Amino acid sequence: GAVVSQHPSRVICKSGTSVKIECRSLDFQATTMFWYRQFPKKSLMLMATSNEGSKATYEQGVEKDKFLINHASLTLSTLTVTSAHPEDSSFYICSARLPQGGYNEQFFGPGTRLTVL
Amino acid sequence: QKEVEQDPGPLSVPEGAIVSLNCTYSNSAFQYFMWYRQYSRKGPELLMYTYSSGNKEDGRFTAQVDKSSKYISLFIRDSQPSDSATYLCAMTPTGANSKLTFGKGITLSVRP
Numbered sequence: 001g002a003v004v005s006q007h008p009s010r011v012i013c014k015s016g017t018s019v020k021i022e023c024r025s026l027d028f029q030a031t032t033m034f035w036y037r038q039f040p041k042k043s044l045m046l047m048a049t050s051n052e053g054s055k056a057t058y059e060q061g062v063e064k065d066k067f068l069i070n071h072a073s074l075t076l077s078t079l080t081v082t083s084a085h086p087e088d089s090s091f092y093i094c095s096a097r098l099p100q101g102g103y104n105e106q107f108f109g110p111g112t113r114l115t116v117l
Numbered sequence: 118q119k120e121v122e123q124d125p126g127p128l129s130v131p132e133g134a135i136v137s138l139n140c141t142y143s144n145s146a147f148q149y150f151m152w153y154r155q156y157s158r159k160g161p162e163l164l165m166y167t168y169s170s171g172n173k174e175d176g177r178f179t180a181q182v183d184k185s186s187k188y189i190s191l192f193i194r195d196s197q198p199s200d201s202a203t204y205l206c207a208m209t210p211t212g213a214n215s216k217l218t219f220g221k222g223i224t225l226s227v228r229p
Binding site: 004006034041042043044046049091093095106107108109110111113 | 123125153158159160161162163205216217219220221222
């Protein structure tokens with residue numbers, strides 16, 4: 001199956017710093033990628049939909065200026081958490097959809113655990 | 118009422134047991150139904166998917182959808198310790214831009 005990687009897998013940073021998380025589709029081109037956030041013992045919450053070459057579409061309640069998303073190529077999307085605070089600590093997961101992919105052709109990355117001190 | 122409800126668990130069963138996991142939903146527009154398995158500190162992995170009502174079987178796993186009751190199930194036969202994970206149901210309407218709506222997930226532990 002298609003493989004999606006994320007880097008870094010874990011990051012610890014000080015409050016007020018910015019952190020960039022990369023999501024790559026390794027063996028396919030993804031015109032659409034998704035960014036999710038998952039709190040302990042909670043489900044995945046969609047943060048934004050990232051389309052290659054255009055602006056991301058954010059879900060209601062997600063701050064665009066805080067969570068910057070860039071999808072500059074068909075294999076790479078980045079999420080930058082700007083001026084991170086302890087409440088931003090979470091598990092961030094991306095997924096990538098195959099071109100012309102349907103509902104089920106969405107492949108998830110292994111996730112990035114962010115801890116803000 | 119949340120769009121997708123899933124028993125929070127956790128659930129612990131002995132090896133070899135039959136496991137039944139369930140979700141209910143309120144949005145009648147949902148047409149595609151999926152089950153994901155997520156191991157600790159990993160991303161979700163698609164296990165099963167079903168379109169509309171009906172059953173689907175894949176090895177030890179069977180997915181059932183009852184749209185009239187807005188109820189979906191995942192059955193695991195002959196459960197193994199390696200099945201220990203969090204299971205999330207997800208569903209979506211039709212449409213190219215449809216987004217997945219997930220249940221909260223239930224953590225399953227299969228005791229050797």
